[in-house]
Structures are given as structure tokens and as C-alpha cells.
Amino acid sequence: MEQAAQQYLNTFPVATFQKLLLYWFERNMRQLPWRKDQEPYKIWVSEVMLQQTQVDTVIPYYERFMSRFPTLEALAEAEEEEVLKYWEGLGYYSRARNLHQAVKEVKERYGGRVPDNRKEIASLKGVGPYTAGAILSIAYGQPEPAVDGNVLRVISRLLHIEEDIQKAKTRHLFEEIVRHLIPKGRASYFNQGLMELGALVCTPKSPHCLTCPVQEVCRAYQAGMQDQLPVKGKKKKPKTVKIVAGVLMEKGHVLIRQRPDNGLLAKLYEFPNVQWDDQEPDETISRYLFDMYGLRTATVEQWPSVQHTFTHLIWEISVYRLHLAEPLDKLNGFVFPQEEQPFSAARWERIEDLERYPFPVSHQKIKKEIWKRL
Numbered sequence: 001m002e003q004a005a006q007q008y009l010n011t012f013p014v015a016t017f018q019k020l021l022l023y024w025f026e027r028n029m030r031q032l033p034w035r036k037d038q039e040p041y042k043i044w045v046s047e048v049m050l051q052q053t054q055v056d057t058v059i060p061y062y063e064r065f066m067s068r069f070p071t072l073e074a075l076a077e078a079e080e081e082e083v084l085k086y087w088e089g090l091g092y093y094s095r096a097r098n099l100h101q102a103v104k105e106v107k108e109r110y111g112g113r114v115p116d117n118r119k120e121i122a123s124l125k126g127v128g129p130y131t132a133g134a135i136l137s138i139a140y141g142q143p144e145p146a147v148d149g150n151v152l153r154v155i156s157r158l159l160h161i162e163e164d165i166q167k168a169k170t171r172h173l174f175e176e177i178v179r180h181l182i183p184k185g186r187a188s189y190f191n192q193g194l195m196e197l198g199a200l201v202c203t204p205k206s207p208h209c210l211t212c213p214v215q216e217v218c219r220a221y222q223a224g225m226q227d228q229l230p231v232k233g234k235k236k237k238p239k240t241v242k243i244v245a246g247v248l249m250e251k252g253h254v255l256i257r258q259r260p261d262n263g264l265l266a267k268l269y270e271f272p273n274v275q276w277d278d279q280e281p282d283e284t285i286s287r288y289l290f291d292m293y294g295l296r297t298a299t300v301e302q303w304p305s306v307q308h309t310f311t312h313l314i315w316e317i318s319v320y321r322l323h324l325a326e327p328l329d330k331l332n333g334f335v336f337p338q339e340e341q342p343f344s345a346a347r348w349e350r351i352e353d354l355e356r357y358p359f360p361v362s363h364q365k366i367k368k369e370i371w372k373r374l
Contacts, residue, residue, distance in 0.1 A: 003171060004173055004176070004325060005176040005177045005179075005180055006180075006319060008159045008161060008177060009159070009177065009181075010179055012159065012217070012219075013217050014180070014181060016216075016217055017181070017214055017217050017287065018157060018181065018186070018190065019219070020185040020213050020214045020216075021190065021193045021194070021213065021214055022115070022183070022186060022189055022190060022193060023213070024191055024193070024197070024213035024214075025192065025193030025196055025197075026102035026189065027029045028196070028200070029130075029192070029193075029196060030055070030196070030200075031135065032046075032055065032059070033046075033059060033062055033063055033066075033085045034046035034062065035192075037142075038138065038139045038141075038188065039139070039252065040113075040116075040135055040139035040140065041072040041114060042066065042105075042135065043135055043138050043139040044099070044114060044131070044135050044139075045062065045065065045066065045069075045099070045130050046058070046062055047091060047097075047130075047134045047135065048095050048099050048126070048131065049061060049062055049065075049095070051092065051095060051131075052091070052092050053090060053091070053092075055185050055199065057090075058090075061087070061089065061090050064086060065086050065087070068086055069083075069086070072103050072107065072112050072114070073112055075099075075100065075103045076100075076103045076106070076107040077111075078100070080097065080100055080299075081267070081357075081358065082266065083096055083097075083099075083100045084096055084097070084267065084268060084358035085356070085357070085358040087358070088358045088359065088364070089364065090363060091360075091361060093265055093266065093267075093358075093360070094126070094266065095126065096302070097126075097266065097267070098126025098127075099125075099126060099127045100366050101125040101126070102124040102125040102126055102127060102156075103342070105124055105125065106124065114135065114139070116136065116142070117233075118132055118133075118136060118144060121135060121136065129147070129171075129175065130146055130147060130148050132144070132147075132162025133145050133147070133175075134146040134191070136276045137182075137187040137188055137190075137191045138187075138188045138191060138192060138236055139188075139189050141185070141188050142187055143177040143182045143184070143187045144179070144187065145174075145179050145182070146176035146178075146191045146195070147171060147174050147175050147178060148195060148198075149198070150190075150194070150195045150196075150197070150199050150202075151174065151178065151194045151195060151198060152165045152171070152174055152230060152360050153165075153172075153198050153202055153204065153229075153255045154194055154197055154198045154202045155174050155177055155178065155194075155221075156174075156220070156229045156230035156231070157202060157207070157218060157220035157221070157225075157226050157229045157230070158214065158218050158219065158220070159177065159219055160172075160216070160219035160220045160223060160225060160229070161173075161229075161230075162229070162231050163231065164231050164233045164344075165230045165231065165232060166232055166233045167233070178191075178194070181233040183308060191296055197212075197213070197214070197215070201213070206227075207227075208228055238309060238310065238313050238314050239312065239313045239314070240313070240316060241249070241275060241313055241314065241315055241316070242275060242276055242277065242316050242318070243273050243274065243275055243276070243282050243315055243316065243317045243318070243356060244273060244274060244275075244276045244281035244282070244285045244317070244318045244319075244320065245270075245273035245285065245306075245317050245318070245319050245320070245363075245366060246265065246270075246271060246272050246273070246285040246286070246288075246289060246294070246297070246320055246322045247271055247303070247319065247320070247321050247322065247366060247369075248272070248289065248297060248322045248323070248324070248371065249321070249322075249323065249351070249370075250323065250324050250348075251350075251352055252350060252351055253348040253349060253351065254271070254297075254348070254349060254351050254354070254370065255271070255272060255289075255293075255295035255343070255346050255347070255348055255349075255350050256270065256272075256346065256347065256354070256357070257269070257270060257271075257272060257346040257347070258270075263282075264310070265360045266334075268358050268359060268360050268363075269357040269358060269359050269363070270359060270360065270363045271363055271366055272285070272288070272292070272346060273317065274288040275284070276318075280289060280301070281320070282299040282318075282320045284299070285297075285320055285322070286299065286322065289322070292346075293346055295324065296324065296325040296326045297322040297325055298322065298323060298324075298325045299320050299321070299322055299324065300320075300321040300322060300323050301320070301321050302318070302319070302321075303319040303320065303321055303369050304319065304368070304369065305317060305318050305319060306319060306362050306365045306366060308361060308362035315362055317324065317362060317366075319360060319369070320367055321373075345372050351370060351374070354367055355371075
């Protein structure tokens with residue numbers, strides 16, 4: 001990999017590129033809340049939030065999260081359900097769970113100080129090569145590469161590399177290249193500058209080449225190939241899954257349950273739901289509620305459907321407002337054998353108390369429909 005990196009860097013004006021990028025970044029960097037200082041914990045939280053999420057979306061979540069968990073110790077001591085609640089809406093909830101577990105480990109093993117070497121920091125839950133490199137370079141100023149999607153795009157165009165950026169070997173190549181490009185003592189600004197260039201100028205579509213600060217050294221621009229790079233392999237089309245959800249309300253309460261401890265949207269709360277195909281959706285959810293909880297229900301009305309897209313699948317959720325066909329003497333929880341059903345026991349919760357629980361985005365939309373109709 002070292003040899004391949006050197007081949008791409010042969011004859012490339014490294015010093016000129018470093019100077020142009022740093023000059024531009026120092027004068028054009030965005031004023032972002034996590035750039036107010038270089039505190040490793042804050043950099044860590046911001047980098048985890050920024051994975052798969054746009055900067056403008058992250059800012060209010062970051063500020064709210066940091067107001068509640070201003071220190072690593074505060075986050076380590078919090079209950080997981082509260083952490084998920086403050087993450088609610090950001091998606092990719094495994095990021096929050098992994099971050100929570102990792103800061104606990106930092107508190108216990110390293111006295112609350114985020115490790116400043118790659119071996120230790122990379123051993124933490126959820127910390128991959130990019131996050132490790134970002135923390136080490138931005139917070140500690142170490143010459144470590146932090147190669148995200150923006151950097152992959154910038155480097156592929158800068159050096160005219162026609163390798164598939166979705167392959168692991170290509171990412172390793174780019175990491176080695178960036179390691180050689182980082183100027184001594186300027187790792188923090190250089191890595192941030194690469195990311196900023198990709199976010200603001202060297203964009204995925206219609207890159208702003210005419211105003212690019214490094215245009216004069218960009219090989220793809222010189223070859224007229226900037227729109228053809230980077231090279232990406234074809235992604236699989238997301239699978240569509242039909243789901244029906246039941247909003248069962250009675251006497252100011254609604255039936256909710258918690259998702260399993262592992263897997264998609266782990267430990268978040270939701271309204272009971274099940275996949276359906278050939279059966280009528282309202283009959284499917286009524287049968288499911290009887291089979292699972294022994295509840296006889298009837299449909300009141302159909303609510304607006306909800307669609308939510310994940311990386312690998314699309315949920316199309318039909319939503320029905322239900323009521324009990326047989327009255328209950330009291331509203332209490334339902335328990336069933338854990339080994340037969342991965343979900344936690346469904347339970348009645350007061351409608352006004354729903355805000356205490358973290359729901360995934362799709363079920364937040366259903367929850368908003370409840371407020372709208374009350």
C-alpha cells in the first residue's frame with residue numbers, strides 16, 4: 001500500500017497543495033459548535049453524530065446533547081434510555097449505544113481521559129478508523145488520516161484515482177495517501193480542511209471547480225474528469241417491507257412496547273406492528289394483537305401511512321387506530337415468555353407520558369398523529 005500511495009504522489013506538488021488548502025480553510029472554515037475548542041470528548045461526540053448525517057441537521061442535536069451531557073463523565077453516568085431519548089431523531093441509534101458504552105470504558109480504564117494513541121482509541125466500542133483518526137488529528141494534532149466520504153471524493157479527484165471507493169483496499173490506499181499529505185504540525189486544520197473542501201466545494205454533483213482553491217493542482221480537473229469521479233460500485237436496491245401498526249388507545253392510555261436489545265433500532269419504543277402481505281392490513285394487526293397479547297380489537301379508522309428509508313430497506317407502514325372490543329377492568333402490562341418473543345412485554349402507557357420514551361423516526365410520526373387527533 002505504501003508503494004501504491006507513492007506512485008500516485010509521484011510528481012504531485014504536495015507542498016503547494018498543503019499551502020493552498022490551509023490558506024483557504026483558515027479563511028473559510030465554518031463556525032461550528034464543536035470547533036470552539038479541541039476538547040477530545042466534544043470532537044468525539046460530533047464525529048459520531050456526523051456519520052451518515054448532514055452538518056446542518058447535526059448542529060441542534062449536538063447542542064441539545066451537550067447541554068445535557070457536557071462532560072464524558074456525565075454521559076458515562078447516564079441511563080441508556082435517556083441517552084437514546086436525547087439522540088431521538090438522529091437515526092442510526094447503534095451510534096449512540098456504542099458511544100455510551102465507549103465513554104463508560106474510558107471512564108473506568110483511562111480515568112475519563114480519551115486515549116491519545118490509535119491502539120487504545122481504536123479498541124473502544126464503535127470507534128473505527130475514521131473516528132479514531134478524526135479524534136487523534138483534530139483534538140490531539142497527531143498526523144493520522146481521517147478518511148470519510150468527503151475525503152474519498154476529494155482525493156480521488158485530486159490525484160485522478162479510478163479505484164472503487166466502496167472497496168476496503170481503496171480506503172486503505174487513501175488513508176496511506178493522506179498520511180503522506182499531512183503537513184508537520186498541521187494535522188488538525190489539514191484534515192478538517194479536506195473534509196470542508198469536500199462538503200462545500202468538491203461536492204458529489206456539480207463540483208465548484210472554478211472557485212476551488214486547489215484547482216491548479218487537481219489532476220481530474222486538468223483531465224476534465226471531475227464529474228466522473230469518484231468511482232463507486234453499484235449499490236443494492238433497498239428491499240421494501242410492508243408493515244401494519246396498531247395504535248390501540250383506551251381510557252387515555254396507549255399500548256407500546258420496546259424493541260429487542262440487539263438489531264435494528266435496538267431498545268427503542270414503538271407501537272405494536274407486524275409485517276403483512278396478502279391479508280388485509282387491519283385484520284392482520286387485530287389478529288396479531290390477539291395472538292400476542294390476548295386482546296380483542298376493532299378498527300376505528302385508518303391513519304396516514306408512514307414511509308421510512310434505511311440504507312438497506314424501506315418500511316411502508318399502514319397505520320390503524322384501534323379500540324378494545326372487550327373492556328378491561330384495569331390497564332396493566334402484558335407479560336409473555338421471553339424466549340418465544342424477542343420484544344419486551346407490551347404495556348399501557350399514559351398518552352401524555354409518551355414523550356419520556358425514545359421512538360424511532362417512523363413511530364415519532366405516528367405519535368405526532370396521536371397529538372394531532374387528541
